[in-house]
Amino acid sequence: MREDLNGAQVVLKALADQGVECVFGYPGGAVLPIYDELFQQDDIRHILVRHEQGATHAAEGYARSTGKVGVVLVTSGPGATNAVTGLTDALMDSIPLVCITGQVPTALIGNDAFQECDTVGITRPCTKHNWLVRDPDDLARVIHEAFYVARTGRPGPVVVDIPKDVQFAPASYIGPKNIQHKTYRPKLKGDQPAIREAVELLASAKKPVIYTGGGVINSGPAASQLLRELVRLTGYPITSTLMGLGAYPASGAQWLGMLGMHGTYEANLAMHDCDVMLCVGARFDDRITGRLDAFSPNSKKIHIDIDPSSINKNVRVDVPIVGDVAHVLEDMVRLWRSSSATPDKAALKRWWEEIDGWRGRDCLRYRQSDSVIMPQYAIERLWELTKDKDVYITTEVGQHQMWAAQFFHFEEPNRWMTSGGLGTMGYGLPATIGVQLAHPDALVVDIAGDASVLMTMQEISTAVQYRLPVKIFILNNQYMGMVRQWQQLLHGNRLSESYMDSLPDFVKLAEAYGAVGMRAEKPDELDDAIREMIAVDRPVLFDCRVAALANCFPMIPSGKAHNEILLADDASDEDIESAIDEEGRVLV
Amino acid sequence: MLHRPDALETHTLSVLVDNEPGVLARVIGLFSGRGYNIDSLTVSEVSHEAHLSRITIVTTGVPMVIEQIKSQLERLVPVHRVNDLTAGGKPVERELALVKVAGSGDARVEALRLADAYRANVIDATTEHFVFEITGRTNKIEQFIAIMQPLGLVEVSRTGVAAVQRGPEGL
Numbered sequence: 001m002r003e004d005l006n007g008a009q010v011v012l013k014a015l016a017d018q019g020v021e022c023v024f025g026y027p028g029g030a031v032l033p034i035y036d037e038l039f040q041q042d043d044i045r046h047i048l049v050r051h052e053q054g055a056t057h058a059a060e061g062y063a064r065s066t067g068k069v070g071v072v073l074v075t076s077g078p079g080a081t082n083a084v085t086g087l088t089d090a091l092m093d094s095i096p097l098v099c100i101t102g103q104v105p106t107a108l109i110g111n112d113a114f115q116e117c118d119t120v121g122i123t124r125p126c127t128k129h130n131w132l133v134r135d136p137d138d139l140a141r142v143i144h145e146a147f148y149v150a151r152t153g154r155p156g157p158v159v160v161d162i163p164k165d166v167q168f169a170p171a172s173y174i175g176p177k178n179i180q181h182k183t184y185r186p187k188l189k190g191d192q193p194a195i196r197e198a199v200e201l202l203a204s205a206k207k208p209v210i211y212t213g214g215g216v217i218n219s220g221p222a223a224s225q226l227l228r229e230l231v232r233l234t235g236y237p238i239t240s241t242l243m244g245l246g247a248y249p250a251s252g253a254q255w256l257g258m259l260g261m262h263g264t265y266e267a268n269l270a271m272h273d274c275d276v277m278l279c280v281g282a283r284f285d286d287r288i289t290g291r292l293d294a295f296s297p298n299s300k301k302i303h304i305d306i307d308p309s310s311i312n313k314n315v316r317v318d319v320p321i322v323g324d325v326a327h328v329l330e331d332m333v334r335l336w337r338s339s340s341a342t343p344d345k346a347a348l349k350r351w352w353e354e355i356d357g358w359r360g361r362d363c364l365r366y367r368q369s370d371s372v373i374m375p376q377y378a379i380e381r382l383w384e385l386t387k388d389k390d391v392y393i394t395t396e397v398g399q400h401q402m403w404a405a406q407f408f409h410f411e412e413p414n415r416w417m418t419s420g421g422l423g424t425m426g427y428g429l430p431a432t433i434g435v436q437l438a439h440p441d442a443l444v445v446d447i448a449g450d451a452s453v454l455m456t457m458q459e460i461s462t463a464v465q466y467r468l469p470v471k472i473f474i475l476n477n478q479y480m481g482m483v484r485q486w487q488q489l490l491h492g493n494r495l496s497e498s499y500m501d502s503l504p505d506f507v508k509l510a511e512a513y514g515a516v517g518m519r520a521e522k523p524d525e526l527d528d529a530i531r532e533m534i535a536v537d538r539p540v541l542f543d544c545r546v547a548a549l550a551n552c553f554p555m556i557p558s559g560k561a562h563n564e565i566l567l568a569d570d571a572s573d574e575d576i577e578s579a580i581d582e583e584g585r586v587l588v
Numbered sequence: 589m590l591h592r593p594d595a596l597e598t599h600t601l602s603v604l605v606d607n608e609p610g611v612l613a614r615v616i617g618l619f620s621g622r623g624y625n626i627d628s629l630t631v632s633e634v635s636h637e638a639h640l641s642r643i644t645i646v647t648t649g650v651p652m653v654i655e656q657i658k659s660q661l662e663r664l665v666p667v668h669r670v671n672d673l674t675a676g677g678k679p680v681e682r683e684l685a686l687v688k689v690a691g692s693g694d695a696r697v698e699a700l701r702l703a704d705a706y707r708a709n710v711i712d713a714t715t716e717h718f719v720f721e722i723t724g725r726t727n728k729i730e731q732f733i734a735i736m737q738p739l740g741l742v743e744v745s746r747t748g749v750a751a752v753q754r755g756p757e758g759l
Contacts, residue, residue, distance in 0.1 A: 120610060125621050129665040132609070149665055182606065184665050309659035312652055316593075 007136045007167040008033035011100065014143040016043045017176050020071050022062070022437055023047070024055035028075025029115060030102025033167035047437065047466060050458035052079050054430035056086020056157075057456065060095045061431030064417045065392055066438045067220055069151050072099040077115030080161075081122065085424060087157045088126040092421025093243060094218055096155035098146050099127075105165040106134055119161045128156030134163065136171035144179040153186030154307040155218055186306060190323030190331060198278070198302045198319045199335040205276035206347035207354075208236045211259065211288075214243030214420070215281015215305060217413045219325035223247070224413045226329035227280065233336055235348060237355055239267035241282050242405055243420040250409035256355070257364075260288045261556050262402040265363035265565055266355055268554070271296050272562035273354070279303045281325045284314040285421070294561035304328045363554045363567050364406055373523050375400065375475045375546040379407040379447060382473060385530050390442040391415065394431040396452030397423045399481035399552045404447040426455030432470035433462055443471070443534060450476040451500055457509070463539040464514040471533055471540045474506060477548045485551045510541035519543040598627065598648045599674040600681060600751045601658065602759050606666040607633050607641040614664050615643055624657050625649060628683070628726070630748035640668070642759070646726075646749050671759050673751050681751040685729045690717040691740030699739040706732050717742070 005013065011034050015023065022045040027035045038046050049055040052074045059070030070090075074083050080101040090097045104113040120132045129149050131142045139162065146158045202208060210231060216223045224247045231238050231254055238248050239256040248255060257264035259271055271277065277299045282288065284303075289295040292314060301317040303310075304325055311320040321328055366376045379400075393408055394417040395401040401418055410416050417435060419427035428446035436444040446453075453474055463470050483498040507517030516538050520529040526544070533540050553568040605611045612631055619626050628646040633639075647657060654672070661670045673679035687708070689699045692715070699718060703710065708722035717740075722732050726749060733744055753759075 121613070124610065124614060125617050183668050307659075307663065309656060309663050311659070313656055316652065 005171055005173055006033070007139055007162065007169050007171045008037040010136070010139045010171045010173050011143065011162070011167070012037045012041055012044065013173055014140050014176075015071065018069070018144070018147045020044055020069075023071045023073050024049055024058045024062075024434065025073030026052050026055060026075065026079060028079050028102060030076035030104060030164050031073060031079075031100075031167075033164065034073065034100070034102070034162075046073070047433065047462065049430065049433075049462050051456065052082035053085050053426065054433075054456050054459040054462065056083050056090065056097065056099065057424070057427050057430035058434035058437075058459070058462075059097050060086065060090055060093075060427070061394060061417050061434030062438050063095050063097060063434070064217075064431075065414050065435045067414065069096040069098055069147055070434065072097060074099065075102045075115065076104055076119065077117045079115075080117055080119040080159075084122060084126055085422075087123055087159065089419050089422040089424045089427065090157040091126055091128065093419065094155050094214060095157065096150040097157035098143075098150050099157060099159045101159055101161045102167070103132065103161045103163040106163045107165070109163065119159065123159045126157070127159050130159035130161065132161045132163075133166055136166050136169040139166065139171050140173045141179055144174075144176040145181055147176070148179070148181055149184055152184065154215075187322055188306070188324040188327050190304070190321040190328035192331070194319055194321045195328060195331045196335060198321060199332055199339055200341060201276055201300055201302060201319060202234065202236075202278060203336070203339060203341035203343055205236070205274075206344055207273060207275040207351045208234070208278070208348075209256075209270045209274040209276075210234075210236050210238040210278045210280065211240070211271065211282060212238065212244045212247055212280040213241040213282025215325050216244055216247040219281060219306075221413060223281075223326035223329060226326060226333055228252075229333050230329055230336065233333065234343065236278075237270055237352070239263070239270065241285070241288055241420070242418060244282060245405060245416045246410035246413045249411040251411060258405050261290070262406065262552055262554065264406075265361050265554055265567060266358035268556065268562040268565050269358050270355055274299045277301045279317070280329070281305060283310045286314070289314060290556045290564075291559055291561045296562070361567065366550070366553075366568060369547065370523060373520065373526055373544060373546045375477065375550050376403050376407055377523065378473075378475055378526060378544050378546055379403050381526050382445065382447070382530055383408045385527065386443060386445070386534065389534070390439070392417070392435045392439060392442055392444045394418065394428040394435060394444070394446045396428040396446070396448045397425045398449045398452060398483075399477075399485065399550075400447055400449040400452075400475040402482075402552045403475070408447070425449075425452035427452075429453055429456050429470075429472055430459040430462075432472070433459060433466075433468055436463075436468040436470050437466070445471040445473050448472055448474045449481060450474055450478060450503055450506075451480040454504075460510070460513045460515050460539060460541065467538070469537050469539055471542060473533070473542045474544060475546045476503070476506070476543050477546050477550070478503060479548060481550075482552065484549070488551070489555075489557065506541045506543035510539075515539040515541055517541050517543070519545065521545045593652065594650055596648055596650060597654060597674075598646060599654050599672055600679055600749065601645045601647065601661070602671040602673055602751065603643040603645065603661055604634075604668040604759055605641050605643060605664075606668070607639045608666055611641065611666050612643070614666070615645070615661065618660055618664065619647075619657075622656075622660065624653065628748040630750055644749055644751050669759060671753070673753050676753055679751045679753050681725055681749050682723055683726050683729050683747055683749050684721065684723045685733070685744055685746040686711075687720045687722060687733060687736055687744050688717060688742040689720065689736050689740045690742050692716065695739045699736060702732075702735055702739075708732065
């Protein structure tokens with residue numbers, strides 16, 4: 001098998017054999033041999049970012065929108081440490097990434113060499129696994145194993161740290177087909193008796209709810225199809241976490257909207273009052289459960305997850321099923337079809353009536369304004385004007401993210417890229433770059449906030465360089481809106497450091513980067529501006545001036561139960577009134 | 589085994605891992621990062637040919653946390669197997685300690701007499717000190733150390749717990 005290759009050539013060959021189309025990266029001293037090989041080949045496209053964090057988020061966007069593994073290439077030291085945020089983000093949201101880092105030559109490791117850091121030490125807790133390759137003959141095997149570990153089971157990021165001398169050294173190559181991992185073999189097929197028990201429990205439910213998460217998306221398109229089938233067969237209501245949006249279409253009659261801290265009233269109350277809960281590929285995160293000891297107190301819980309450590313971590317469940325969502329749902333659909341048990345139609349009818357009562361609260365209602373663009377309205381219009389297009393949405397983190405989840409309605413999986421677990425401000429702009437590369441003809445929009453977007457603003461330069469017509473739709477309220485909202489609700493409205501004094505002129509900033517800048521300030525100019533943004537075939541920074549002090553409701557305050565959810569009309573009128581009065585002053 | 593959901597339990601876990609750089613750091617990082625307790629930890633290669641090491645961890649937590657610890661350990665890529673020795677009944681557990689005691693006169697005689705009662709061996713001595721080697725379960729070692737305290741205890745070095753399941757089956 002020995003071929004006449006060096007380490008850097010082995011890296012490129014392994015990537016090509018893994019089907020990698022593009023790599024997001026930034027060169028530096030310790031990866032120059034790999035960059036030299038990149039230069040001399042045409043199989044793999046390299047996208048030069050402006051900061052390594054941008055490379056990781058772009059790779060996440062690529063991975064999340066395609067189901068493939070995203071690949072990052074950075075240098076040693078600061079290159080690696082700058083990638084840490086994105087690696088952690090990918091770990092929290094189960095996104096498959098392979099991050100190749102350069103390292104100082106093996107002889108210098110541990111000597112505090114220039115641009116040296118303990119990359120495997122630093123990234124150990126923020127990756128699924130990592131490797132330092134000291135022997136050139138291990139390189140091909142490790143890279144293939146890295147792809148296998150990243151995409152298999154619960155997906156996640158991995159790091160392969162390659163010292164510079166290993167990149168230069170002669171190295172043997174083996175192809176991916178010859179690799180079998182020694183230990184890592186996640187269980188895909190669910191335990192049959194447990195699945196049977198789950199189906200029986202589901203059929204006996206009087207107040208059922210199906211609660212799904214990012215695991216459905218990660219399991220692939222078949223999982224979403226099977227989920228839709230199960231929901232249709234059972235007639236049960238369905239809600240989803242932030243990460244799972246799109247697995248079930250938002251236009252479906254059984255859709256309750258997102259659940260959790262900023263989820264809908266009906267979704268959260270259905271979770272609280274249900275008697276049987278089917279959790280599919282979600283992990284009972286604290287944004288979902290609220291106060292743990294008051295979480296869905298009267299329900300039997302079924303939990304499907306490929307990661308055994310997600311089961312019984314926060315919430316004790318009655319029927320755990322370890323396996324891949326698509327595999328388990330396939331069995332469940334088959335068993336449901338062949339089962340003689342029939343659901344209690346009368347009870348279900350009463351349950352749906354109860355849910356319809358909650359729906360009647362119209363929990364997402366907000367106070368419309370003629371003079372100022374409400375952020376919710378901006379997203380509603382964006383959705384209305386793009387819903388017939390091939391559209392992908394990314395977000396930053398904060399109020400705009402929650403409003404996007406509430407008001408932008410997703411019909412398909414893999415269309416929604418957001419930082420859920422880690423909550424990384426600055427995720428959305430670089431993520432659009434990865435998404436747009438994977439889907440060149442699609443409309444890719446980052447619903448952004450003015451504070452978040454500045455954290456990785458430099459990546460607009462990347463979009464310009466590669467002529468990626470991404471649309472950065474900034475809901476500009478001049479605040480770190482979610483921080484301000486919490487300060488208002490919890491800290492006597494003392495707005496400590498949450499006002500963005502001296503924001504840049506986003507229109508001029510766009511022009512400085514060679515992108516297109518646009519602005520909308522009044523509700524009546526919004527539609528035309530959005531249409532224009534869509535029509536422009538270049539990267540756009542859209543400065544959408546919105547009401548400064550709008551709050552994101554519904555909200556389950558921290559430490560409260562689902563049925564203590566706060567709606568916009570419950571929040572003190574005085575707060576909301578004074579908030580609207582202040583708009584003019586802040587917007588100027 | 590009956591579990592009280594809120595009662596602390598002590599479990600001895602045997603973890604078979606690839607003997608590769610960083611594997612112990614992964615295990616320790618998991619415990620510190622997630623706030624689990626380590627009462628004792630030992631690690632040594634058990635198969636040179638297969639590059640396998642065995643880590644024995646004694647940990648304390650409520651049953652839900654113990655289950656979490658096992659699942660989290662199993663999730664680590666270089667981990668072959670996690671065996672909860674305590675779940676299958678009381679395992680055989682031994683620890684070795686080297687205990688240095690210095691003194692003269694009655695205290696010295698008493699130390700030697702007690703060491704004999706505990707079946708500790710003298711492995712180094714001068715007219716001013718003994719080094720005892722004692723093997724046993726953790727509580728026996730702790731008792732021995734406690735009674736040596738007033739008799740001139742200088743220092744202690746312990747190996748931590750090694751453990752296997754009772755009966756013919758292996759890990």
